[in-house]
Structure formats: C-alpha cells, structure tokens
Amino acid sequence: MKVTIDNLSKKFGDVVGVENLTLHIDDGEFVAFLGPSGCGKTTTLLTLAGIYKPTDGTITFGERVVNQVQPKDRNIGMVFQSYALYPHMTVFQNIAYPLKLKKVSKADQHDRVRQVANVMGIGNLLDRRPGQLSGGQQQRVALGRALVKEPDILLFDEPLSNLDARLRLTMRGEIKHLQKNLGITSIYVTHDQVEAMTMADRIAVMSGGRLQAFDSPDELYNRPKTQFVAGFVGNPPMNFVTVEVAQANGRYVAQAESLRLELGAERGEPAARSAGAVVLGMRPEDIQISDEGDVAGEIFIVEPLGREDLIDVRVGPHSFIVLANTETQYRSGDPVKLKFDTGQVQFFDPATESSLLWQQ
Amino acid sequence: MIAREQLFDRDKAKLDEAPPTLQQDLIEALRLGFISILVMLAAGFLFSGVIGPLFALGSVEETVTDVLTRLALLALPFVAYIAAASVARRYTSSDAPRALLLAFVPTVLIFAVISAGQYALDYGVFAPRQSLQMTLSQTDVGVRVDAIVPGGAADTAEMQVGDVITAIRRDEVDLAALNLRLGQAEEDDPLRLLFMRGDEEMQETVRVAIVSDKQVGALLPGFVFALVFTAIILFLPGNWAPYIALVGLMTPLLVGYFWVIVATFSYRTEGLIPLDSSDNFGGFTLENWESIFVGNIAGLEFNIWPILLTSLAIAVIMTFVVLLVSSMAGYALSRMNFPGRRFFLSFTLILHGFPAITLLIPIFIVLLRLGSIPVIGDLIGFNTAGGIAMVMVAFQLPLGVWLMKGFFDNIPWDMERSALIDGASRFRTYWEILLPQIRPGLLALGIFAFIGGWNAYIIPATYSIGSGVSNLPVFLNELIDETAPVDWNQVAAVGLFQLIPIFIFFIFAQEYLLNIYAGGTKGSS
Numbered sequence A: 001m002k003v004t005i006d007n008l009s010k011k012f013g014d015v016v017g018v019e020n021l022t023l024h025i026d027d028g029e030f031v032a033f034l035g036p037s038g039c040g041k042t043t044t045l046l047t048l049a050g051i052y053k054p055t056d057g058t059i060t061f062g063e064r065v066v067n068q069v070q071p072k073d074r075n076i077g078m079v080f081q082s083y084a085l086y087p088h089m090t091v092f093q094n095i096a097y098p099l100k101l102k103k104v105s106k107a108d109q110h111d112r113v114r115q116v117a118n119v120m121g122i123g124n125l126l127d128r129r130p131g132q133l134s135g136g137q138q139q140r141v142a143l144g145r146a147l148v149k150e151p152d153i154l155l156f157d158e159p160l161s162n163l164d165a166r167l168r169l170t171m172r173g174e175i176k177h178l179q180k181n182l183g184i185t186s187i188y189v190t191h192d193q194v195e196a197m198t199m200a201d202r203i204a205v206m207s208g209g210r211l212q213a214f215d216s217p218d219e220l221y222n223r224p225k226t227q228f229v230a231g232f233v234g235n236p237p238m239n240f241v242t243v244e245v246a247q248a249n250g251r252y253v254a255q256a257e258s259l260r261l262e263l264g265a266e267r268g269e270p271a272a273r274s275a276g277a278v279v280l281g282m283r284p285e286d287i288q289i290s291d292e293g294d295v296a297g298e299i300f301i302v303e304p305l306g307r308e309d310l311i312d313v314r315v316g317p318h319s320f321i322v323l324a325n326t327e328t329q330y331r332s333g334d335p336v337k338l339k340f341d342t343g344q345v346q347f348f349d350p351a352t353e354s355s356l357l358w359q360q
Numbered sequence B: 001m002i003a004r005e006q007l008f009d010r011d012k013a014k015l016d017e018a019p020p021t022l023q024q025d026l027i028e029a030l031r032l033g034f035i036s037i038l039v040m041l042a043a044g045f046l047f048s049g050v051i052g053p054l055f056a057l058g059s060v061e062e063t064v065t066d067v068l069t070r071l072a073l074l075a076l077p078f079v080a081y082i083a084a085a086s087v088a089r090r091y092t093s094s095d096a097p098r099a100l101l102l103a104f105v106p107t108v109l110i111f112a113v114i115s116a117g118q119y120a121l122d123y124g125v126f127a128p129r130q131s132l133q134m135t136l137s138q139t140d141v142g143v144r145v146d147a148i149v150p151g152g153a154a155d156t157a158e159m160q161v162g163d164v165i166t167a168i169r170r171d172e173v174d175l176a177a178l179n180l181r182l183g184q185a186e187e188d189d190p191l192r193l194l195f196m197r198g199d200e201e202m203q204e205t206v207r208v209a210i211v212s213d214k215q216v217g218a219l220l221p222g223f224v225f226a227l228v229f230t231a232i233i234l235f236l237p238g239n240w241a242p243y244i245a246l247v248g249l250m251t252p253l254l255v256g257y258f259w260v261i262v263a264t265f266s267y268r269t270e271g272l273i274p275l276d277s278s279d280n281f282g283g284f285t286l287e288n289w290e291s292i293f294v295g296n297i298a299g300l301e302f303n304i305w306p307i308l309l310t311s312l313a314i315a316v317i318m319t320f321v322v323l324l325v326s327s328m329a330g331y332a333l334s335r336m337n338f339p340g341r342r343f344f345l346s347f348t349l350i351l352h353g354f355p356a357i358t359l360l361i362p363i364f365i366v367l368l369r370l371g372s373i374p375v376i377g378d379l380i381g382f383n384t385a386g387g388i389a390m391v392m393v394a395f396q397l398p399l400g401v402w403l404m405k406g407f408f409d410n411i412p413w414d415m416e417r418s419a420l421i422d423g424a425s426r427f428r429t430y431w432e433i434l435l436p437q438i439r440p441g442l443l444a445l446g447i448f449a450f451i452g453g454w455n456a457y458i459i460p461a462t463y464s465i466g467s468g469v470s471n472l473p474v475f476l477n478e479l480i481d482e483t484a485p486v487d488w489n490q491v492a493a494v495g496l497f498q499l500i501p502i503f504i505f506f507i508f509a510q511e512y513l514l515n516i517y518a519g520g521t522k523g524s525s
Helices: A041-049 A091-101 A106-120 A135-148 A165-182 A193-199 A217-222 A227-232 A265-273 B002-016 B022-057 B064-089 B096-121 B175-184 B216-235 B238-264 B287-294 B304-335 B341-353 B356-371 B376-380 B385-409 B413-422 B426-437 B439-454 B458-463 B472-482 B488-517
Strands: A003-012 A015-025 A030-034 A056-061 A076-079 A153-157 A185-190 A202-207 A210-215 A239-248 A251-256 A259-263 A277-282 A287-289 A295-304 A308-315 A318-325 A335-340 A346-348 B129-131 B134-138 B143-148 B164-168 B190-197 B200-207 B209-211 B268-270 B273-275
Touching: A003 A041, A015 A041, A015 A056, A015 A202, A015 A210, A030 A041, A030 A165, A030 A193, A041 A076, A041 A153, A041 A185, A041 A202, A041 B413, A076 A135, A076 B413, A091 A106, A091 A135, A091 B413, A106 A135, A135 A153, A135 A165, A165 A193, A185 A193, A193 A217, A202 A217, A202 A227, A210 A217, A210 A227, A227 A277, A227 A346, A239 A259, A239 A265, A239 A318, A251 A265, A259 A265, A259 A295, A265 A346, A287 A318, A308 A335, B022 B064, B022 B096, B064 B096, B064 B216, B096 B216, B129 B175, B134 B175, B164 B175, B238 B268, B238 B287, B238 B488, B287 B488, B304 B341, B304 B385, B304 B426, B304 B439, B304 B472, B304 B488, B341 B385, B356 B376, B356 B385, B356 B458, B376 B385, B385 B439, B385 B458, B413 B426, B426 B439, B439 B488, B458 B472, B472 B488
Parallel strands: A030 A185, A030 A202, A076 A153, A153 A185
Antiparallel strands: A003 A015, A003 A056, A202 A210, A239 A251, A239 A277, A251 A259, A277 A346, A287 A335, A295 A308, A295 A335, A308 A318, B129 B209, B134 B143, B143 B164, B164 B190, B190 B200, B268 B273
C-alpha cells in the first residue's frame, strides 16, 4: 500500500516532534527513518500508527486519509524495540491476539498462527511464555504477531537494538528477506546507519524534527545533499575541514593551514564559485597513508578494528580519520604522508550546510 | 604510579604482619569490653542526665528516658561480654583452647569490674531492698523463721526464731507469696503476719525496712549466667544471630496468639495455662464456640449469621468497588492527559492524609438524607451495609488510586501501543493487557480493602446505631459492653471466629502473595 505523508507536524505543547514532513512511500517499498535520538523518527512512526494524532498535515494510506482513524482500524503491524509481548499470554496467545480481536474463528486462528510461527521458526515454542524465551526468540514472536493479521503496512521501531551483534546481523537479513517476499510496505526506524543502508530501499534522514534527505542508500552515500547527511551516513564518519577554494591557471586548489589539495574541475569549479570559506568533506576510505602523498601529518592515535586500523592523523590543526590495513604497524607520533582521492571530495556551504555539488 | 606502589606496599605489609599474640588478643578483647561499658554508661547518662532534663525543662511528663536509661544499664554487661567475646570468636574453629581463654578471662574481669561498680554505687544486686530483717524457710506447715537480725524490723515486732508464719492478714501465704508481697511493699508499710508460736496462733505487725545488705553471695547466679552467656556467644553460629533476634522480638506476639487459641477452648486461663473451676490444669471446653452458634453469650442473645453476612458484605463490596474504581482512575491518571490531572493527583494525596474521623458527622447527615430517598436509600442509606461500604470505599480510594497509578506507571507504553495496533479498543487494552500486568498490585490492594472492610469498626459502629446491621467488630464491642462480668474466653472465641475468613483468604492467596514479594511481574519484556 502506498503511504503519503503530506506536510506532517506533531507538537507536544511547545516541543516540536516533527515539522513539515513530506514523504511519498511507494507500494511494497522498504523505507528506513534514520537519525540520532530525539530527531522525531519514532514520533513520525507512532503518528503513522495512529497512536499520536497529527497536529497538522495529512497521512494517506492508499487513497484513504487516516488522520482520525483509530490504530485498530488502520490494519498495520508494528514491532517494538522492547518487543512489547504480553507476558501473561503464551506465544500462541500473543500471536493469535490480533486475530482474536478481529473475531477470526478459532480454527482459522490456529492455522494462521501455526503458519506464521513456522515461517518465523518458532513453531516449537507456542506453549511457552515470553519470559521463558531468549531475546532473539522474543523478537521473532513480535514479528510473527505483527505479520499474522496480514497488515497493509509494517512498522518497525528499532527492532534490533536489544539484540546482540551477531543475532542482529542474522535478523537483519531475515527481516529484509521476509519483507521482499511478502511485499508489504515497511517503515523501519533506526539510529544505526548500517541497518538503514543494508536493509532499506530508500532512507529518510531526519534531524531536529526535520527531513534532511530522502534517497536511496547509494545516493545518500555518494551525493549527500547536506553536511548533516554526509556526516551521519557512513562509518567511520566523513572528515570535515574548512578550506578556501581558489582557481589559478585553470587549476582548482583547496587551501587551509598546513593543507593544500589540488582538485579536478568537476568538483572544484562549483566550490570555487562560492566566495569565502567552504567546508570540505572527505570520507576516511578516500584518504590513504602513502609515501606518494603530498600532505604531511603525524599519527595521533591508532584504533585497531580487526580488519583494518582506524588512524587519527593530525595535519597542522586539522584531524583526519583514515583507514589503513593492519599490516602497516603505525604508532602514535609517526610522521606520515596522506594521499587524498580528490575525485570523491564533497563541498558544503558553511552557513546553510547544503551541498555545493548536488542540488536539492 | 607512585600511589599504586604505595598501595601495593601497604597490602604487602599487612600480609607480612605476624599474627597477633595471645597477649595482644587479650588486650584487644578487654579494650573492646571496657569501651562497650563506657559507651553504654554514656548512653545511660545521655538519657537520664541530658535528654530527660531537657524534656523536664519543657514541663513534659515522660518516663521514656527513664526506661531507656534502665535498658542501657541492663544491657551494659551483655554488650561488654559480646564485644569481648567477638575477639575470641575468630579462634573458635581453629584454636578452641585459645578461644575459651580469650572469652572467659575478659568475662571474669568485666564481671568483677561491673560488680565492683554496683557495690560502690548500691546498684543492681547490691541495691537496697525491702526486708523484714529475718531469715525464712518454707516448711510443710508454713514459713519458718530461722534467724532474726537483732534490732531489725522483725526484732522490733517481737518475732521469735521458730515462729511459723501462715498468713498475712487472712490470706494464706507460702514463702514465694510472702516475698512477692514484700517486693511490692514500700518502706514502713505494715505487714500483719499471722503465725504459730508453738500451738498458739499469734499476730504481729512487722514494718517493712529498706536495707542494703550487700551479700557477696548474691553475685553467684549472675556470675554463672555471665559464663553461660559468654559460652553461648562463643559457640553460636554467626548466621543464627538474626533468627535469635527475630524470635526474641516475636515471642510476645506469638504468646498473644497462643493465648487466644488456648483461651477459646478452655473454661478459664491463668496466664497461658488453662484451668478448670477448681484451679487445676484442664478445663478444656467447646462451650465458648458453641455459644457463638447457639447465639447466647452471658445472657446476650444474638444470631451470628446476619452479623457475619454484614461483615462479609461490607468487605466484599469494598474490595470490588475499590479495585474497580482505583484501577480505572489510576489508569487515567497514569496514561491520559486531561485538564486538572495534576490538581487531582495532589488532591488525592491530601485526601489520603486527611483524618477520616473528622468527617463522621457530615457523612452521618449525608447518609441520613440519602436514606430518605426511596430505593437508593435502602441500598446505600443510613443503617445499611451498602452505605457503610460506600463510606469505607471513599476513604480507601485515595490510597488505592495512588497505588494503582504507580503500578500503571511501571508498564511500558509500548505494550499498550502494541495492543492498540493489534486492534484492541482502549477499554480492552486496559482490561485484557494492562490489568494482568498489575495483578500483584490488584491483589495487594484487594487484600488491604478486604481486611480493612472486614475489621472496620468506627464507621460501621457510627452508621448502624441501634439497628440490626452490625458487623463482627461492632458485635465484639457490644459483647464487652453488655456482659458483666466480661467472659474473656468468650470474647477470644468471637475474635478468633472473626479471623477465620482472613485465614482462609490467606491460605488461598498465599502463592500470589509470595509472588508479590518475590519480584512482581514475570517476564520482564
């Protein structure tokens, strides 16, 4: 089912939850709401669920405006971070509860619960109570309960946050697989950008109650339209330096204290057009420690991640996070040279924080 | 880094230290013992010499400081023995002879010091006491005078050695009874003794003297007790201490319950001992219970069943209404935002603190007016169980609402949202999802309400004056008021009868009750 959010605002007294949010979600699409805590993503989700009533704007499911529709009449399924299972009911009763409320016959309830439980791999746990299950099993029960009534829309509120890292990886794949198979329009709230990048068709990046960007993971990563998006998407985060870009003899040069980078015309030209300082953004994977490099720096600290090392290199007053393979045994204080892949550089207006390269 | 090395060095020094010698241990034990004595003396002085006079300055009559002073002095030797023996306890399992030596040497020394102090201050066993200044012994025919202090009270009254005392005035006495009377007497009180001199019955009035004889022999029982006490402290397993303290504190309560049970099944009791009409052990009877059901106690005729029913009606109505209204109001206060919510919250708290007794008369008038309305008056008016229950409910509600709000506050919002999204209406969510989560709270409040209603006295007594509607507590009071002399064994039987439903209630609710204390809800998510 198509979901249209038009100019949605939700205020709690003077506190703004969401402001002027407009989103069009296609039928069967998997959309992630990504943002730091308190950015309004869960508020938006609960407004979609009908728990909160919008202060302003409209929400449309398909062709139906649902602003005043009760949660029970919206035909949505929701999975919560805390799972929100009913502790006094068995797993069977938990999953069957939405069907019971829909007055589905006992026999049908039984069949459909069994079917969903088998899909979720919890068919043998139906007589247990939630307190007797592990976190992963509880998660599956919650998912089963959301799916059993065959909802038009599935809502996820950080469903994987309470799982351990390994289980999170498995569940991530399972949820994505399930969603693709069932083709149910899904909205997935998370603060973990890896989850959003790996699972979603499109990501809505939110900050301070406002939509920052709504694009495919690839677009968000390679063509961030605001400095916030550039900084939030990608791990480790993008390096930012305030520089001045000047054109000389048909060549473009970004300059700051102890730093001088030659740029290609394609990215240098829009940056040079802006008068005064601009913010240069560079992803850690686009900077290499190499003897061929032309920027001299000093290693401040080395953080081993296993597969590679995260190295904080100080260039004059600036700090760059760089990824290096673990074979290079760098130590704090070593002098190094950095090679910048200037073809991947991003530029932002320091005042508006919007990209100088990609138009909104 | 330096700090860490210092720390390490100090630990090492401690490990290297030689174990304390016997002499060091002895000194420590004695030091602890005497410090305890000083502390207890200081405590006694604090109560009698500082706090007591302070109260007296404000013209406050009180005996608490006096009692506390006596308690401090009574506990003084025991605290000292315990403090000293605590050193010895370290060796109880590893080196028993050393432990014994370490425990008993300080005990003897502390006993000597305390006794010397008592001797010097005329306190404790050396305190002056009432005396007739003659030595007495119990014989078959009476109390024989063995010796007389020359010039003492007995001598002045011209008692002679060989007299056999049989009675004080006309009350026959043995030696124990005589000593009891003596202990209760004040200085110069006359005791008219009836005694046999040869075959002649004679009477003399002996005036009680207060003497301080300071007999060292009186110390012996105390000394033996001190040694036994120290031995117990020495060998008592440490984890028994809380139980001993608990049992000690509970004994008076348990004795009380024991008496109630014994009394209901016996003709009369002397202390805890059931007696028959001729003061011999025995006299067990079911009469006390029988008369409850027959409906005649010492001439007061009644029918127990309507009374029981009234009690039950008040308790049950109260339980249900309190649970229903409290849980709904608690839900609203916890989950909904409405104008006046904050005011309502603080107002209920004030109401809870408001003494119900002050409202007795206004409510009396309200109930009287309600009673004159047809139909409603018969249900909740004056002189009806419904009216009484309604008033009790009103007084219980502020507590209930607050309690329930607290329990609802602890349920995660997500569970409720989940139910709403699953398709439940708001009421269904409350009823099917939230109420089961707070079952322990409901049970606790239900028990409060039931017991409150079952044992209610003031309100039923006030609003059922002179009518047939009385509940068990009111009836119990009537029983005491209107029978003379009061047959306490009958009263105990009615009291125990009143407890039976509570017992039954607790037996069935036990599992849930234990659950309340063993961690509330199950399945934390």
